[in-house]
Amino acid sequence: MEEIDRRIVRLLLADGRMSYTDLGRATGLSTSAAHQRVRRLEQRGVIKGYRAVVDAESVGLPLTAFISVKPFDPAAPDDVPDRLKELGEIESCHSVAGDENYILKVHVATPSALEGLLARVRSAANVSTRTTIVLSTPFDGRMPELPDPDPDPVA
Incomplete structure (x- = not known):
């Protein structure tokens, strides 16, 4: 996965309702480019959906x-x-x-x-x-940090 896609995924993990405009600003992409990237991530199954997190x-x-x-x-x-x-x-x-x-x-x-x-x-x-x-839940539902892509072994 490209670094720009990783940044988009990290941003959406933090705020799944972030607008394409705000995604574009945060990644240096245009709004339409951010939208296209998100759509491709959804089509590839990287982003599986969006949901409300409700306090049980x-x-x-x-x-x-x-x-x-x-x-x-x-x-x-x-x-x-x-x-x-x-x-x-x-x-x-x-x-x-x-x-x-x-x-x-x-x-x-x-x-x-x-x-x-x-x-x-x-x-x-x-x-x-x-x-x-469960007695208490200090945190729940968070995604671990995404691993960095494999470094180029030739470099």
Whole structure:
């Protein structure tokens, strides 16, 4: 990826609503050139989308937890994500290495709502679970710094 594209991605990570005019000013491009660059980054799948980041507590979901999932039968088909995709409390599902197969990030209103969700996860996917409740979140959802492109080994 070209350095100018890296700069655009960094700027959009900081402010996904930045205008093409402001992107152009920050990168030395014209507004139309900034727009074309962003469109190409979207077409190539570098930029996958834009979304609002909502405070879960403000919308009545103050309890966040991570649920580690392990199938009872390791020989069973690995269809856990398909079995759980309809459970709206699940924000994300990550396939992981280790004892468990997946880790789910969930948001619920109360401990009893979490208990009910755990029962539905176990039943829907035929899995055992291990749950960690989040006490606080100092930061979340940030992208690590983008690595610099490989230096020219000849130079």
